[in-house]
Amino acid sequence: MQSSLPLTSIPLSVRDLTVAYHRKPVLWNVTLDIPDGSLVGLVGPNGAGKSTLLKAVIGMVPKISGAIKIFGGTYAERRGSVAYVPQRESVDWDFPATALDVVLMGTYGRLGWFRRAGKVERDAAREALAKMEIEHLAGRQISQLSGGQQQRTFLARALVQEAKLFLMDEPFAAVDAATERAIVMLLKDLQAKGCTIVVVHHDLHTVPEYFDHLVLLNTRLVGAGPTSTVFTDSNLQKTYGGKLTLLEEIGEAMKRRDQRSKL
Amino acid sequence: MNQWFDLFASPPVIVADTQLWRSLSLSDYNTRVVLAGTTLLGIASGLLGVYLLLRKRALLGDAISHATLPGVALAYLWTALIGQDKSLTVLLVGAAISGTLGGVSVLMLRHFARVREDAALGIVLSVFFGAGVALVSVLQQFPRGKISGLESFIYGKVVAITGSDVALAAVVLFFVIAIIALLGKELKILCFDFELARSQGWPVMALDFLLIAMVVAVTIVGLKAIGLIMVIALLIIPAASARFWTHDLTRMLFVSGVLGGVSCAVGALASAAFANYPSGATIVLCACFFFVLSFVFGTQRGVLWNFLHQRQLSRQQEYQHLLRICYEGLEARGSLPSLSKLSTSEAVPISEVAERRAWSRSFALKVARELDARGLVVLRRSGDLQLTARGMVQAEEAVREHRLLEMYMMEQAAADVGQADREADYLEHGLLPEHLAELGENRSVGAPPPVPPSPHPFKSE
Numbered sequence: 001m002q003s004s005l006p007l008t009s010i011p012l013s014v015r016d017l018t019v020a021y022h023r024k025p026v027l028w029n030v031t032l033d034i035p036d037g038s039l040v041g042l043v044g045p046n047g048a049g050k051s052t053l054l055k056a057v058i059g060m061v062p063k064i065s066g067a068i069k070i071f072g073g074t075y076a077e078r079r080g081s082v083a084y085v086p087q088r089e090s091v092d093w094d095f096p097a098t099a100l101d102v103v104l105m106g107t108y109g110r111l112g113w114f115r116r117a118g119k120v121e122r123d124a125a126r127e128a129l130a131k132m133e134i135e136h137l138a139g140r141q142i143s144q145l146s147g148g149q150q151q152r153t154f155l156a157r158a159l160v161q162e163a164k165l166f167l168m169d170e171p172f173a174a175v176d177a178a179t180e181r182a183i184v185m186l187l188k189d190l191q192a193k194g195c196t197i198v199v200v201h202h203d204l205h206t207v208p209e210y211f212d213h214l215v216l217l218n219t220r221l222v223g224a225g226p227t228s229t230v231f232t233d234s235n236l237q238k239t240y241g242g243k244l245t246l247l248e249e250i251g252e253a254m255k256r257r258d259q260r261s262k263l
Numbered sequence: 264m265n266q267w268f269d270l271f272a273s274p275p276v277i278v279a280d281t282q283l284w285r286s287l288s289l290s291d292y293n294t295r296v297v298l299a300g301t302t303l304l305g306i307a308s309g310l311l312g313v314y315l316l317l318r319k320r321a322l323l324g325d326a327i328s329h330a331t332l333p334g335v336a337l338a339y340l341w342t343a344l345i346g347q348d349k350s351l352t353v354l355l356v357g358a359a360i361s362g363t364l365g366g367v368s369v370l371m372l373r374h375f376a377r378v379r380e381d382a383a384l385g386i387v388l389s390v391f392f393g394a395g396v397a398l399v400s401v402l403q404q405f406p407r408g409k410i411s412g413l414e415s416f417i418y419g420k421v422v423a424i425t426g427s428d429v430a431l432a433a434v435v436l437f438f439v440i441a442i443i444a445l446l447g448k449e450l451k452i453l454c455f456d457f458e459l460a461r462s463q464g465w466p467v468m469a470l471d472f473l474l475i476a477m478v479v480a481v482t483i484v485g486l487k488a489i490g491l492i493m494v495i496a497l498l499i500i501p502a503a504s505a506r507f508w509t510h511d512l513t514r515m516l517f518v519s520g521v522l523g524g525v526s527c528a529v530g531a532l533a534s535a536a537f538a539n540y541p542s543g544a545t546i547v548l549c550a551c552f553f554f555v556l557s558f559v560f561g562t563q564r565g566v567l568w569n570f571l572h573q574r575q576l577s578r579q580q581e582y583q584h585l586l587r588i589c590y591e592g593l594e595a596r597g598s599l600p601s602l603s604k605l606s607t608s609e610a611v612p613i614s615e616v617a618e619r620r621a622w623s624r625s626f627a628l629k630v631a632r633e634l635d636a637r638g639l640v641v642l643r644r645s646g647d648l649q650l651t652a653r654g655m656v657q658a659e660e661a662v663r664e665h666r667l668l669e670m671y672m673m674e675q676a677a678a679d680v681g682q683a684d685r686e687a688d689y690l691e692h693g694l695l696p697e698h699l700a701e702l703g704e705n706r707s708v709g710a711p712p713p714v715p716p717s718p719h720p721f722k723s724e
Contacts (some may be wrong), residue, residue, distance in 0.1 A: 022377070058462045076464065084462040095317060095455045096512045105452050109463035114445055141510040157459075 009036050010072065011165045011196040012057065017066035019049070019056050026052045028220040030066070034198060034213070039191045041201045041211035041227070045240055048218045050200045051087070054167045058084050070165060080110060083163035087170050088151050093142050099153045100125055100138040106160035121160070128156035131189075133182055148179030155186060166190065166197040173202070184210055207231055293422065294535055300424045301488050301527035301546070303432035305497060307439045308481045309523025312502035313516050314443075314474060317454040322381075323369060324498040326388040327475065328482045328491045330365020331358040332395025335416050335486070336402060343405050351427065354416075355483050362482055365391045366475035370468070419490030419543030421531045428487055435480045442477065443516065450474070451512065488531070489543035497523060500550040507561025522557075526550035581630050582639075583691070586658035587665060588616050589640065589650050591717070600655070610647035663714045664691045670718055684719060 012034040019027040027049040034040055042050050055061045057068055059075050070078040083106070103125040104117045111117065117125075129135045132152040137145060145153065151171055158166060171183055187197055187210070198215075201207065207214060207227065214230045216222035216239045223230040223238075315321050338357030342350065365387050372383035402413065415423050443450070452460045453470045460467050478498065485494035505519035530546030559567050592611035593599050617627040628646070635642040639654035650658055668687035 055458075060458065060461055079462075079464050082462070084459065086456065086458040090458055091456045092319070096506070096510050096515050097451075097455065098510075101451075101512075102455070105456065105459060108448055108452050108465075111448070113449070116448060143510075 010034070011036055011070065012198065013069040013072075014053075014057075015067045015069075017053075017056060017068065018064045019052055019061055020064055021052075021061075025219060027056065027217075030217070030221045032215060032221055032224040034196060034215075036196055037191060037194050038196055038213040039187055039211050040196070040198045040213040040215060041207050042198055042215045042217060043201050043204065043207060043239070044217035044222075048239075050217055051169050053217065054084065054169055054198070054200065057167060058082065078165075081164040083158040083161035083166050085154050085158045085166070085168040085171060088147070088154060088173065093145070093150055095142065097142055098139050099129065099134065099142055099145060099149075099156075102142055102153050103128055103156045103160055106157040109161065124160045125156070128159040129153075131159060131186065132156045146176070148175040151175050151179060152182065155183060159186075164195055166195060168197065168199045170200045170202065172199075204236070294532070296426055296429055297421045297424050297531050297535055298528055300429040300432050300484075301421060301531040301542070302524045303429065303436045304481070304484050304488055305501070305523035305525070305527030305546075306520045307432070307436040307523075308485065308494070308497040309501040309505075309519040309521070310439055310443060310516055311474075311477050311481055312498040312500075312523070313505065313512075313519050314450050314454060315478065315498055316502040316506075317512075318471075318474065320474070321499045321502075322384050322495075323366065323475065324478050324482070325495040326369055326384045326391075327362045327366045327478050328485075328494045329388045329395070330368075330391035331362040331479075331482060331486065331491050332392055332417070333398055334358040334361025335413070335491075336395050336398035337361070339402055339413060340398065343402070351425075355431075355486075358416075358483050358486060359479055361391065362479040363475070366479060367472070370471060370475070374468075415490065416486050417490050417492060418541045419486075419488055419493060419546075421488050421534050421542035423487055428484070432484045435484050438480065439477055442473065446470075446473070488527070489546050490541070493543040493547050496547040496550055497527070500547070500554050501526065504550075504554045504557035504561075507557040507564045510563055522550070522553050526553055578633075582634055583657075583661040584620055584688075585616060585627070585630050585634060585648075586639065586650070586654060587661045588619050589648055589654070590658035590662050592616075593650070594717075608649065610643060610649040613642075613646040613648060616648065659714055661691075666715045666717060670715065673718060 010033055014030055014032050017027055017030040018025060026047075030049075030053065042053065044050050052061055056063050057070070057075065068075065071081060075082070100122070104121055106128075107117055107121040107124065111121070126135060126138060129138050129152075132155055134149055134152050134156070137149060137153075142150065142153065151173075155168075155171060158168070172180055175183070187199065190197055199211070201210070208231055211227055213225065214227045215224045216230060216235055218239045223235045312321075312324075315324055334357035335354055338354045341357075342353055368387045368391075369380075369383045372378045372386065373380055378386070399413065412420075412423065414420075449460075449465060449470055452463070452465065453467055457467060460470075481498065482491070482494050485491075485497060489497065501519045501523035502515070504522050505515045508518050509515050526549040527546050530549035531542055533549070534540050534542035534545040557565065559565055562568055589611045590599075592615055593609055596609065598609040613624065613627050613631060616622070616631070617624045620627070622630075628642075631640060631642045631648055634640045634654070638651055639657060641649045641651060643649065665687050668691050669683045672683040672687060
């Protein structure tokens with residue numbers, strides 16, 4: 001499933017992206033470029049469309065309009081260069097599998113149909129677990145892992161995908177302080193290796209410390225660029241403040257109008 | 264050797280005539296056919312059920328099996344109208360088509376109409392089954408001969424199983440095993456993390472459809488044996504039972520397949536031996552029996568095992584408490600033995616133990632007797648307790664753990680004396696060797712680690 005097309009320099013380029021759930025817009029005309037090798041925080045209030053943006057990138061939610069390019073190609077062409085880390089709560093951790101089994105799933109994409117994970121994949125998975133400092137838990141049933149350990153398992157799984165662009169949906173949600181530090185170290189480490197990482201994030205206090213680039217989102221794009229220029233009081237006011245509720249009201253009104261016209 | 268052979272060739276006259284013996288000895292061709300057919304079916308549904316359960320689609324099997332009824336009824340109607348004899352092939356094709364339609368309807372409702380999964384299942388199940396019931400009432404106006412056997416599709420009748428049914432069951436089982444062997448990894452990622460599977464480019468809709476196709480195939484085979492209402496039991500119960508025994512997917516498949524096969528075999532034999540019991544009912548009851556067995560005795564999640572484990576833990580805590588009190592009692596009297604000579608003739612009265620733990624005297628005696636049996640203390644007739652050499656070693660360890668924790672709580676967590684004692688009491692049983700090493704790091708130099716003095720005077724609790 002790996003693509004042999006040459007990679008252009010922009011890891012992620014979004015043009016005029018609009019996404020709606022049940023006719024209610026979740027993302028409106030979002031246009032942004034993520035520069036190569038950046039560590040990007042994707043920040044905004046609840047329901048701002050942060051997760052939806054990531055899901056639109058990997059084609060999981062249909063877009064109404066707009067274009068998304070990954071290293072100059074479509075997602076289907078660049079799949080092998082992208083690792084997506086879903087929210088931890090999106091899966092049932094009671095599944096009969098060990099931490100190693102879960103990490104091995106990261107290799108399934110490049111294994112392709114019918115081939116099973118062999119020694120090479122197992123070694124890669126153990127190495128990834130070791131990087132997340134949970135190698136000793138490789139054989140542990142996943143339901144017996146703590147929340148932080150489960151998140152580390154998910155990140156180890158992303159590591160074995162050998163991607164160039166990482167899309168992480170709230171990796172810091174409900175993890176302990178030690179895990180948070182480990183994740184930050186991993187992110188910086190990946191960035192040092194030339195990877196580009198986009199992280200959905202909630203904690204404004206840690207934004208300047210963790211991310212060198214920032215995307216502020218509240219249905220529409222409020223700002224995107226280096227953290228030092230984007231992370232300003234006025235931008236945050238625009239993202240979290242009251243002014244954007246007007247947009248939401250228009251959205252609701254459109255939804256009602258659409259419903260009436262359908263009747 | 265010959266004697267045994269003769270015994271089986273000509274069973275004792277008294278039981279030879281009974282149907283029960285004929286069924287159980289497999290001397291009857293029909294019984295062997297029934298047994299083979301149902302066992303193959305049970306294994307196939309046990310294996311498939313694991314994936315249905317893990318995909319959280321257990322009830323999809325129910326919707327599909329109910330959705331076969333209109334197909335079966337239409338097939339009867341068609342053969343009756345064109346004046347043909349009813350043929351099994353037509354019936355099964357009819358069932359397969361309407362079953363598949365039902366399964367696909369669930370997926371479509373969910374995907375395109377965004378109806379919640381449980382609602383989609385309810386709609387499809389009731390609408391298809393309702394249509395089936397309506398068609399069956401139309402059929403009942405035909406002469407009885409034309410619609411004979413219809414009832415066995417609803418409730419199941421193993422005696423109706425023929426050699427060709429067995430062949431069909433074998434083919435279905437072969438495909439189920441082949442698909443799981445070839446696509447085990449694809450099905451696993453689909454069931455565990457749908458979003459990851461999609462992001463890696465796996466055709467998740469096609470894989471879901473494959474699951475549905477397999478459910479339809481198993482349902483078709485199960486129609487005759489256990490009927491369309493109860494075939495769902497075979498898809499859910501063995502898989503749910505298997506989860507009590509293991510945390511490993513491969514082992515779960517194995518256990519579920521075996522439980523499915525055995526439930527079907529035993530249930531079918533029971534149905535054949537005691538005629539007039541619908542096989543669907545006996546098979547489901549059999550599967551249920553194994554479920555209860557797994558629920559109670561399962562090694563990974565069974566309630567009995569959990570209970571015993573909990574009890575063993577609390578027992579060990581009681582032992583540690585008693586040993587610690589004996590040690591501290593000796594310490595308070597200033598009669599602890601020196602390191603070179605571990606045993607002591609000094610004793611601690613049982614009343615002191617009971618008082619300090621706030622135990623009843625009889626409970627303290629019970630714990631003391633159990634420790635006596637393990638050779639850790641000697642319980643004298645007077646009710647005094649004397650630590651043995653081995654008991655002394657363990658008591659010293661328990662006291663050391665407790666006090667290290669107490670001091671840690673007082674220094675680090677700013678707990679007062681009483682609080683530290685209580686919390687140490689609670690926490691010491693969860694201590695791992697690495698915690699202990701960390702706690703004792705700054706205090707113990709060289710071996711054996713000394714027991715630190717108690718940070719508080721002893722008092723009854």
